[in-house]
Amino acid sequence: xxxxxxxKLYRRGDSPVHGLPPHTKLVAxxxxxxxVVTTPREAVWAFAGYAALLAAVAALARVPVGFLxxxxxxxxxxxxxALLMPFVVPGEQTTVxxxxxxxxxxxxxxxxxxxxxxxxxxxxxxxxTTELRGLILGLQRLGLPSLLVxxxxxxxxxxxxxxxxxxxxxxxxxSRGFEARGxxxxxxxxxxxxxxxxxxxxRGERVHLAMVSRGYTGTMPxxxxxxxxxxxxxxxxxxxxxxxxxxxxxxxx
Amino acid sequence: MTSTxxxxxxxxxxxxxxxxxxxxxxxxxxxxxxxxxxxGPNGAGxxxxxxxxxxxxxxxxxxxxxxxxxxGKKHMAEIRRKVGIVFQDxxxxxxxxxxxxxxAFGPASAGLRGAALDAVVERAxxxxxxxxxxxxxPHHLSFGQRRRVAVATVLATEPEILVxxxxxxxxxxxxxxxxxxxxxxxxxxxxMVTHDLPYALELxxxxxxxxxxxxxxxxxxxxxxxxxxxxxxHRLELPFGFVPGSVA
Ligand SMILES: Nc1ncnc2c1ncn2[C@@H]1O[C@H](COP(=O)(O)OP(=O)(O)OP(=O)(O)O)[C@@H](O)[C@H]1O
Ligand SMILES: [Mg+2]
Numbered sequence: 304x305x306x307x308x309x310x311k312l313y314r315r316g317d318s319p320v321h322g323l324p325p326h327t328k329l330v331a332x333x334x335x336x337x338x339v340v341t342t343p344r345e346a347v348w349a350f351a352g353y354a355a356l357l358a359a360v361a362a363l364a365r366v367p368v369g370f371l372x373x374x375x376x377x378x379x380x381x382x383x384x385a386l387l388m389p390f391v392v393p394g395e396q397t398t399v400x401x402x403x404x405x406x407x408x409x410x411x412x413x414x415x416x417x418x419x420x421x422x423x424x425x426x427x428x429x430x431x432t433t434e435l436r437g438l439i440l441g442l443q444r445l446g447l448p449s450l451l452v453x454x455x456x457x458x459x460x461x462x463x464x465x466x467x468x469x470x471x472x473x474x475x476x477x478s479r480g481f482e483a484r485g486x487x488x489x490x491x492x493x494x495x496x497x498x499x500x501x502x503x504x505x506r507g508e509r510v511h512l513a514m515v516s517r518g519y520t521g522t523m524p525x526x527x528x529x530x531x532x533x534x535x536x537x538x539x540x541x542x543x544x545x546x547x548x549x550x551x552x553x554x555x556x
Numbered sequence: 557m558t559s560t561x562x563x564x565x566x567x568x569x570x571x572x573x574x575x576x577x578x579x580x581x582x583x584x585x586x587x588x589x590x591x592x593x594x595x596g597p598n599g600a601g602x603x604x605x606x607x608x609x610x611x612x613x614x615x616x617x618x619x620x621x622x623x624x625x626x627x628g629k630k631h632m633a634e635i636r637r638k639v640g641i642v643f644q645d646x647x648x649x650x651x652x653x654x655x656x657x658x659x660a661f662g663p664a665s666a667g668l669r670g671a672a673l674d675a676v677v678e679r680a681x682x683x684x685x686x687x688x689x690x691x692x693x694p695h696h697l698s699f700g701q702r703r704r705v706a707v708a709t710v711l712a713t714e715p716e717i718l719v720x721x722x723x724x725x726x727x728x729x730x731x732x733x734x735x736x737x738x739x740x741x742x743x744x745x746x747x748m749v750t751h752d753l754p755y756a757l758e759l760x761x762x763x764x765x766x767x768x769x770x771x772x773x774x775x776x777x778x779x780x781x782x783x784x785x786x787x788x789x790h791r792l793e794l795p796f797g798f799v800p801g802s803v804a
Binding site for chain 1: 612637649664713
């Protein structure tokens with residue numbers, strides 16, 4: 304693939320993981336997350352096992368650990384929330400480093416942190432090895448309604464166009480001596496936002512015209528068929544299938 | 557006339573829903589393989605006329621016929637395939653995430669798939685000299701490249717007539733010339749709406765002048781551009797220092 308839609312999370316490469324059809328990877332990640340979420344939080348060792356599985360996938364995809372860890376930063380707000388739990392959740396108390404915290408709160412925090420981190424890490428790996436366009440086509444193959452697929456596709460295509468328009472408007476404002484400082488100037492910004500909305504709306508009309516002119520009748524033709532063969536499905540599903548026995552052991556144990 | 561003309565417009569009149577009448581009985585005929593420029597001042601009704609050619613706007617009175625097929629609800633899919641319109645802003649025209657998907661859109665809508673589709677896309681991109689760009693997203697291309705891809709998206713449906721709205725606008729001189737080379741190399745009928753009179757002279761042996769909703773002149777481009785009285789009457793002006801008679 305050429306310079307497709309590289310998003311910030313994507314990392315170009317030609318590893319076996321990159322090469323899998325996007326929809327198989329989507330199913331694999333979903334399966335993995337389901338298994339992780341089902342695992343009882345007390346089975347601490349199980350989560351270590353899942354982490355090891357993800358590490359193996361990362362190694363196979365040649366995604367460096369540093370890259371992965373930095374992308375995990377999306378998780379920070381949840382971490383903050385989880386860290387509050389031991390202090391606010393009522394229940395049996397214990398002391399950690401001389402501070403009184405609640406036991407159910409601690410388990411709750413651990414639960415969120417462990418499962419959240421694993422889920423986010425799996426998604427980051429998916430995003431790091433799949434182009435945005437591929438993800439959307441994958442969702443389409445998995446039966447995401449065509450309308451949603453179209454909306455998502457247009458967001459990719461026109462995101463930059465609209466941002467660019469926004470930037471030009473901002474330059475035009477500043478060239479005429481406007482700096483947004485404080486509430487007094489919000490009116491101007493609101494008017495610009497309104498103008499941007501109208502411009503985007505009108506562009507939408509023109510794009511629709513162009514689509515109709517080329518035979519659009521309401522459905523997008525599905526291009527880029529990338530059916531998955533048995534081996535590819537097996538490779539993708541290896542992740543959730545390896546996680547499953549860990550989960551079962553934890554549930555029984 | 558031996559063969560059916562590519563485009564035949566008879567007595568076409570149209571008023572916008574707000575009551576503004578833009579076309580007052582337009583008559584024109586364009587033969588197969590001709591390259592014709594449509595000139596006229598701002599607001600003359602050129603874009604309005606273009607939108608009638610593939611049935612986006614429905615005639616208030618009169619008729620449009622494309623290669624013998626009347627434009628109307630009955631043959632809409634066929635008409636849309638036969639009339640390839642390249643709009644002025646390539647960002648409106650190129651709405652798919654990659655060049656390849658965009659060029660494939662028209663033929664795929666018509667049901668083409670697989671290797672046949674790939675071949676059509678390949679051929680269309682080659683014709684405009686953009687074969688190496690299939691996997692690029694349109695917004696990473698230069699304006700001139702986007703304009704050429706826009707032409708390819710339309711060529712992919714193998715149209716009977718190619719209609720371009722202001723093809724040379726916003727192009728630098730080199731891109732403008734490259735597009736001219738592309739247009740000259742095609743063997744389709746071309747109707748080119750333009751304010752760029754030297755471009756019209758360079759590419760189109762024949763010109764039509766649309767003014768206030770009617771065809772005010774129809775003849776060899778050089779003669780029209782040399783007719784000072786006609787030009788002034790219809791607010792047409794040549795660029796400074798340009799003398800149509802002196803261009804080879
Ligand atoms: N959607 C609309 N509703 C009402 N009137 C319109 C609409 N679009 C265009 N008009 C009017 O119809 C007339 C013809 O417009 P048109 O866009 O066809 O002109 P044009 O020849 O393409 O001009 P330009 O060279 O500026 O592109 C103009 O007077 C215009 O104001
Ligand atoms: Mg116009």
